[in-house]
Amino acid sequence: xxxxxxxxxxxxxxxxxVQNAMHRNSEDHxxxxxxxxxxxALEAIKRVFQCRQGHAFIFPGTGTLGWEAALTNCLDxxxxxxxxxxxxxxxxxxxxxxxxxxxxxxxxxxxxEGLPMDRMEDLIRNDRAHDIKAVCVVHNETTTGVxxxxxxVRQLLDKYQHPAFLMVDGVSSIGxxxxxxxxxxxxxxxxxxxxxxxxxxxxxxxxASPRALERSKTAKLPHVxxxxxxxLRSNVDGFFPYTPSVPxxxxxxxxxxxxxxxxxxxxxxxxxxxxxxxxxAVRAWNLEICCREPRLQSDTVTTVMLPxxxxxxxxVKTAFQKYNLSLGxxxxxxxxxxxxxxxxxxxxxxxxxxxxAGVEMTLRDCGYRGIQDWRWRCGGRRVLPAACFASTRFHRxxxxxxxxxxxxxxxxxxSKHDFVFLVDSPALDQMRENADTPVQRHRRWLCTRAAAxxxxxxxxxxxxxxxxxxxxxxxxxxTPSSSLSLWLRPLHSIHIGVYAKAS
Numbered sequence: 001x002x003x004x005x006x007x008x009x010x011x012x013x014x015x016x017x018v019q020n021a022m023h024r025n026s027e028d029h030x031x032x033x034x035x036x037x038x039x040x041a042l043e044a045i046k047r048v049f050q051c052r053q054g055h056a057f058i059f060p061g062t063g064t065l066g067w068e069a070a071l072t073n074c075l076d077x078x079x080x081x082x083x084x085x086x087x088x089x090x091x092x093x094x095x096x097x098x099x100x101x102x103x104x105x106x107x108x109x110x111x112x113e114g115l116p117m118d119r120m121e122d123l124i125r126n127d128r129a130h131d132i133k134a135v136c137v138v139h140n141e142t143t144t145g146v147x148x149x150x151x152x153v154r155q156l157l158d159k160y161q162h163p164a165f166l167m168v169d170g171v172s173s174i175g176x177x178x179x180x181x182x183x184x185x186x187x188x189x190x191x192x193x194x195x196x197x198x199x200x201x202x203x204x205x206x207x208a209s210p211r212a213l214e215r216s217k218t219a220k221l222p223h224v225x226x227x228x229x230x231x232l233r234s235n236v237d238g239f240f241p242y243t244p245s246v247p248x249x250x251x252x253x254x255x256x257x258x259x260x261x262x263x264x265x266x267x268x269x270x271x272x273x274x275x276x277x278x279x280x281a282v283r284a285w286n287l288e289i290c291c292r293e294p295r296l297q298s299d300t301v302t303t304v305m306l307p308x309x310x311x312x313x314x315x316v317k318t319a320f321q322k323y324n325l326s327l328g329x330x331x332x333x334x335x336x337x338x339x340x341x342x343x344x345x346x347x348x349x350x351x352x353x354x355x356x357a358g359v360e361m362t363l364r365d366c367g368y369r370g371i372q373d374w375r376w377r378c379g380g381r382r383v384l385p386a387a388c389f390a391s392t393r394f395h396r397x398x399x400x401x402x403x404x405x406x407x408x409x410x411x412x413x414x415s416k417h418d419f420v421f422l423v424d425s426p427a428l429d430q431m432r433e434n435a436d437t438p439v440q441r442h443r444r445w446l447c448t449r450a451a452a453x454x455x456x457x458x459x460x461x462x463x464x465x466x467x468x469x470x471x472x473x474x475x476x477x478x479t480p481s482s483s484l485s486l487w488l489r490p491l492h493s494i495h496i497g498v499y500a501k502a503s
Contacts, residue, residue: 005325007355009142009172009301011194011201012345014251018198021254022247029246035238041249042235044256048174048197049189049207050264051181057231058252059204060245063171066190066204067093068100069226070167071134073208073216074188077101079133082123082164084108084115087143088331093136093169100221105132111144111333112290112303117152124160134165134187140173143331145303145340146291147173154185165212171195175259176271176300176344187212193248196271196300198255198345202248268299274343274352275299281356285363286370290338300344301328305337310368312339318362325358 006013028034046056059065075081083094084107097104105123109116115137123132135157140147154166165187170179174189175196181189186209193203208216208228216228224230227241234241259267279297282289282304290303306312312330316339319325328340341359343352363371 002324005323005351005355005358007342008326008328009195009340009342009344010192012196012198012342013347014200015198015255015258015346017258018251018255022200022251024247024250027246029240029244037246037249037253038235038238038240038244040253042238044253045205046207048256048259049181049191049205050179050183051207053182054207054209055213055228055232055235056205056207057228057235058240058244058249059206059226060202060243061204062194062201063169063190063192063204064092064096065226066171066192066206067096067169069204069206069223069228070188070190070208071097071100071102071136072219072221072223072226073228074165074167074212074219075102075133076220078103080105080131081134081136082107082120082132083136084120084138086111086113086115086146087138087141089142089169089171090138091332093138097136102221104136112146112292114146114293114296115148115153117156120153121156121159124156124162124164127162130163132162132164134167136167136169138169139179140170140177140298140300142172142298142301142328142340143303143334144290145298145301147177147296147298149296150179150186151184158185165215172300172344173298176267177298178268181207181209185209193252196344197252198258199248199251202245203252270348271299271344274347274349275302277349277352278302278341278343278356281359284371285360285368290334300342302341302343303330303334303338304341306339307368307370310363310366312336314366315339315362318365319358322365323358323362325355325362327359327362 041058042056045058046052046054049056057069059069077100079102081097081102081104083090083097083104085091085094086109094104094106107116107119120135124135135153137148137150137153139150150166150168157164157166166185167188168186168190170189170191172195173179174191179189186207188209189207191197191205192201193199193205194201213228213232225242230241262270275298279289279302282302287307288305289297290305291297306315312334313336316327316329319327328342330336330338330340341355360371
């Protein structure tokens with residue numbers, strides 16, 4: 001029962017607005033009024049790519065079809081291509097290049113690392129004859145959660161004035177993280193409908209620069225269904241050279257409208273916030289993230305490495321069967337050693353919190369004991385979560401509510417306790433000891449109450465370090481909740497309300 005938590009890195013959740021836009025009867029894709037939809041869809045996807053000068057193609061298919069379209073429309077048989085293998089999808093793209101008759105120069109790196117820029121620079125610098133015709137990079141390797149610095153690759157090509165095409169797989173990045181086709185001088189970029197664009201699978205998109213469009217007139221690799229030139233001749237009138245997926249085109253227009261209502265900068269910031277919350281949760285679970293370099297960590301997928309003895313396949317299976325939570329499995333060499341949490345598309349903080357709660361319960365069910373227990377140790381003391389209350393009550397002066405929690409917990413197991421009251425107010429740090437405010441009056445009341453039971457109060461500064469009181473012993477701590485990164489801590493350690501520390 002309950003909703004399915006679809007937390008794989010694609011396909012992603014389809015918003016109700018997009019579902020409503022697609023829910024319509026069949027239409028004639030050759031009708032006189034169809035170009036109104038055709039032009040709207042073509043222009044919408046160009047805006048997602050941040051492209052003004054080139055052209056964006058819409059193919060019935062997926063991102064894999066986009067890979068092939070980019071390669072076959074701009075390259076000749078036996079052309080040399082630089083490509084880096086650092087996950088399953090970069091591996092599959094290299095495999096496609098070989099099967100098409102290209103000669104990829106394969107740069108292998110350890111999974112979890114980014115592009116080997118020094119090795120790429122050596123290849124570009126030494127290619128004085130310009131035999132290398134393209135540099136193909138995956139912007140966001142969905143297997144490992146490693147993101148690529150695309151502007152750095154362009155700067156490398158410009159540094160040596162190398163004419164190779166810059167081809168980018170942006171399947172799990174475009175629409176969720178910064179991607180600027182024109183500004184970064186990308187020649188060809190590929191994405192799909194089922195990721196950040198919040199659509200069902202079924203559309204593949206390729207954005208091509210004017211230089212790539214010109215090259216497509218003479219490229220000799222076979223291409224029919226994906227011919228840029230065939231599409232250009234139809235797209236100029238708002239049509240397609242064959243039957244398009246009309247419902248998905250309506251969904252695309254609506255999905256892009258939703259992204260633009262939120263604003264692309266805000267969309268990117270939201271994805272970063274959600275992904276950072278996932279990363280903090282992983283650290284709280286005492287697990288490692290596959291991507292080793294923080295600046296390269298993906299904002300759309302986090303690959304979580306598991307210790308020996310914990311099976312990633314079982315994690316994914318248990319999460320789905322017991323909690324109706326869909327997680328991404330570890331792929332290829334990471335199979336059984338990792339699982340993946342998607343953080344892209346139609347998501348917000350509460351969605352992510354529910355997913356993280358499900359992951360945490362699944363880890364426990366599968367025998368992982370690295371998570372701090374609900375009585376987690378902090379400075380040698382066991383922390384017992386007391387009943388929570390809204391911090392606004394503390395501001396309003398509800399002394400009875402505070403007193404009830406205090407009395408309840410001071411007699412827990414017959415031992416003394418330390419109490420942590422989190423006050424979500426920047427003004428707390430500006431309080432002077434003689435200030436006559438509701439917060440200060442409550443503080444004095446609590447100190448008096450605590451002193452009667454042998455407790456003492458210590459003010460916690462705006463830092464995450466918990467300082468021991470002079471002479472040791474129990475203590476009451478006051479701190480602004482904003483200093484503790486509330487919203488995405490795992491449920492066993494969310495700092496909201498009151499916490500009691502057992503002596």
